[in-house]
Amino acid sequence: MSVRSQMFDRYIGIDYSGAKTPTSSLKGLRVYLADHALPPKEVSPPPSARRYWTRRGISEWIVEPLAEPERTLIGIDHGFSFPIQYFEKYGLPHNWSAFLDDFHWHWPTDMDHIYVDFVREGIYGQGTARSGDPRWLRLTEQRARTAKSVFRFDGQGSVAKSTHSGLPWLLFIRRRASGRVHFWPFDGWDVPDRYSVVAEVYPSLWRQNFGIEKRTPDQHDAYSVAAWMQNTDREGCLQKFFHPDLTPREQMQAQIEGWILGVF
Numbered sequence: 001m002s003v004r005s006q007m008f009d010r011y012i013g014i015d016y017s018g019a020k021t022p023t024s025s026l027k028g029l030r031v032y033l034a035d036h037a038l039p040p041k042e043v044s045p046p047p048s049a050r051r052y053w054t055r056r057g058i059s060e061w062i063v064e065p066l067a068e069p070e071r072t073l074i075g076i077d078h079g080f081s082f083p084i085q086y087f088e089k090y091g092l093p094h095n096w097s098a099f100l101d102d103f104h105w106h107w108p109t110d111m112d113h114i115y116v117d118f119v120r121e122g123i124y125g126q127g128t129a130r131s132g133d134p135r136w137l138r139l140t141e142q143r144a145r146t147a148k149s150v151f152r153f154d155g156q157g158s159v160a161k162s163t164h165s166g167l168p169w170l171l172f173i174r175r176r177a178s179g180r181v182h183f184w185p186f187d188g189w190d191v192p193d194r195y196s197v198v199a200e201v202y203p204s205l206w207r208q209n210f211g212i213e214k215r216t217p218d219q220h221d222a223y224s225v226a227a228w229m230q231n232t233d234r235e236g237c238l239q240k241f242f243h244p245d246l247t248p249r250e251q252m253q254a255q256i257e258g259w260i261l262g263v264f
Helices: 055-066 084-089 096-106 116-120 139-144 160-176 217-234 248-257
Strands: 010-015 030-035 072-076 181-183 196-200
Touching (some): 010 055, 055 160, 096 160, 139 248
Parallel strands (some): 072 196, 181 196
Antiparallel strands (some): 010 030
């Protein structure tokens, strides 16, 4: 398949972590980058006293490739929105941009020195006024079967901390890269020409498809995301995953709740 038939020029897989603070150097934050020719390779943070990426550092770095002409697909491993029950409980408009603004006001987890648990326990912010039920599942989590609730904070495989720490940074990226990036599927199921895309991913869907070699579990998750996106685009099959098998009613709900790329 020719390069021109592919949707994207670059593929970035990010394994996320909600540990500590936005400026903490976290071993669990990993970034892998692939392009048309080269397999995924780990991207290290800029030289500094910190050995690993920080959430702030990754968010600032993401804005850079989004400003370049190459079309980039970025997959980030945390929830991008909440179940419809959350919107109904708090009377929120069915609009993702408004959701991000409201969430950020209540959960300012992008502030320096702020742990997710500080907001969760009412020490800082207004998180107690915007809590959810771990029994609530988005449609995409129901379809993926093994995906956990974005409100499940405890237990193996929980994603709540990553989600609650990552959402304000999606707002940051959205503001900084306005007019150059398509947040899928909130901005529409169809991806416009010349736009880069930021999408939610779930490494558990793909990690078993690739040999782990000498990578740590966090490295392998980020690698698997980038490799799946690269391979699927090469095969000409990526477009179908941007249009999962949903009824019109389910499509409307998923544009509020978000959807995991790769869940069909």
